[in-house]
Amino acid sequence: MFKLIMAILPKGRMKAIMPHMKNAGIFGATMLSGKGMCTTEGRRALGRRIGSSREILILLTLDSNRDKLVKLLEKYGNLKDPGQGIVFVTDISQVIG
Secondary structure, eight states, rough: EEEEEEEEETTTTTHHHHHHHHHTTOOOEEEEEEOOOOOHHHHHSSSOOEEEEEEEEEEEEEGGGGHHHHHHHHHHHHTTTTTEEEEEEEEEEOOOO
């Protein structure tokens, strides 16, 4: 029923994405700052380079909103371009609060 969407993006990218999220009716999310570390081996295994300062978006949503949010993050986060970040979705079995 619930999905957790996490996006790890270059620093500053979320500022451009937030207005599009609000227009899509998404008003709640948590953003964290982070620093990436990616070895050559990790880069080869994942096919992506994640390094330097990053912004991490954590968003809990209904499964029915998942595709809309992932497409929005992919489009405005330029995720089809190499090295621009990663988005992943996981199932949530229980939510309290």
